[in-house]
Amino acid sequence: MTGAVTAVTPREQVARPAPAIELTGVTRQFGDTTALDDVTFRAEPGQVVGLLGHNGAGKTTVTRLVAGLVAPTRGQVRLLGHDPTTDGVWVRRRLGVLPSSQLVDLRMTARENLVFAARLFGLPAAAVAPRVAAVLEELGLADRADDRAGTFSAGMRQRLALARVLLPEPPVLLLDEPSSALDPVAARELRDLVRTASRSQGRTVVLCTHDLAEAAELCDEVVILASGRVVASGPPAELAARLDVTAVVDLGCDPADETAAAAVLRRRGTPGERTGAGEFQVPGVDRAGVPGLLSDLLRDGVRVQAVAPRHHTLADLYFSLHTTRDGGAA
Numbered sequence: 108m109t110g111a112v113t114a115v116t117p118r119e120q121v122a123r124p125a126p127a128i129e130l131t132g133v134t135r136q137f138g139d140t141t142a143l144d145d146v147t148f149r150a151e152p153g154q155v156v157g158l159l160g161h162n163g164a165g166k167t168t169v170t171r172l173v174a175g176l177v178a179p180t181r182g183q184v185r186l187l188g189h190d191p192t193t194d195g196v197w198v199r200r201r202l203g204v205l206p207s208s209q210l211v212d213l214r215m216t217a218r219e220n221l222v223f224a225a226r227l228f229g230l231p232a233a234a235v236a237p238r239v240a241a242v243l244e245e246l247g248l249a250d251r252a253d254d255r256a257g258t259f260s261a262g263m264r265q266r267l268a269l270a271r272v273l274l275p276e277p278p279v280l281l282l283d284e285p286s287s288a289l290d291p292v293a294a295r296e297l298r299d300l301v302r303t304a305s306r307s308q309g310r311t312v313v314l315c316t317h318d319l320a321e322a323a324e325l326c327d328e329v330v331i332l333a334s335g336r337v338v339a340s341g342p343p344a345e346l347a348a349r350l351d352v353t354a355v356v357d358l359g360c361d362p363a364d365e366t367a368a369a370a371v372l373r374r375r376g377t378p379g380e381r382t383g384a385g386e387f388q389v390p391g392v393d394r395a396g397v398p399g400l401l402s403d404l405l406r407d408g409v410r411v412q413a414v415a416p417r418h419h420t421l422a423d424l425y426f427s428l429h430t431t432r433d434g435g436a437a
């Protein structure tokens with residue numbers, strides 16, 4: 108049989124755009140400390156890629172390498188095909204970095220902060236006022252534009268910091284824990300802005316975060332770092348699904364039938380764990396196993412009220428990886 112496989116010709120390979128960010132076999136040492144150890148990952152244009160890991164896992168070192176602030180000890184770093192250590196100016200013109208620390212001057216108004224930054228970024232004089240007005244509008248700060256940033260809430264300050272980063276319209280954004288100090292509402296507003304930057308404006312976003320729910324919600328791909336090494340990477344749902352081999356079902360029955368239900372579960376060899384009155388967590392049952400579990404329970408007269416196969420989350424995967432590593436069982 109011929110023609111079943113669509114081959115990629117060398118011409119097409121050449122035509123394909125360079126990844127927005129690409130690290131290949133990157134190791135970075137600081138004296139005796141290996142901050143990154145043979146790290147490989149890429150962010151394609153328009154993707155949101157999450158960098159996850161404990162404190163000290165190496166996330167900030169990745170952002171410093173991409174910005175050209177440090178060079179790799181071994182391996183290769185590229186931003187849109189360019190080497191940040193030799194093409195630093197080119198790279199930094201296309202990269203917006205939101206550091207985890209404060210980026211706005213609290214004594215200045217929102218507009219003054221942005222005008223000041225626009226001049227630093229070298230925007231043409233005639234473009235400064237309209238561009239500042241546009242980002243103030245985009246980030247929902249237009250009605251507070253002439254108030255001092257010191258009077259802003261943490262969420263508004265962070266939006267102003269993001270407005271500053273977006274001023275020169277960089278195609279690639281590196282956001283270091285952008286929502287860590289925000290309340291749930293402000294964090295959601297910021298997530299919406301990140302989503303807009305990616306989905307509507309086509310920017311590539313690398314998001315360093317400790318917030319696993321945020322990563323699962325926003326990221327097309329996540330890279331989990333532990334002690335400077337990549338321990339897992341891929342789309343969040345796919346990573347979480349890897350854990351589903353040990354599927355668990357949440358079972359609820361009439362509390363009066365709890366003893367009968369427990370007897371059925373013991374007989375099936377999966378006693379599970381009692382989680383409440385008439386409620387059990389039953390291990391080793393995936394979706395395909397639910398009908399068998401149900402019929403065994405119903406045959407013994409158990410009045411089943413709920414059966415819910417549980418899906419693992421990115422958080423489950425993260426903790427399983429770190430438990431294995433830190434527990435020394437890996």
Ligand SMILES: Nc1ncnc2c1ncn2[C@@H]1O[C@H](COP(=O)(O)OP(=O)(O)OP(=O)(O)O)[C@@H](O)[C@H]1O
Binds near residue numbers: 138142161164168
């Ligand atoms: N300039 C430096 N000199 C010495 N060690 C460093 C330097 N920069 C980073 N390290 C070390 O490299 C490791 C990774 O640090 P990095 O800041 O990249 O981690 P991180 O994942 O960003 O942590 P956090 O979440 O706390 O910001 C740590 O052990 C850190 O102490």
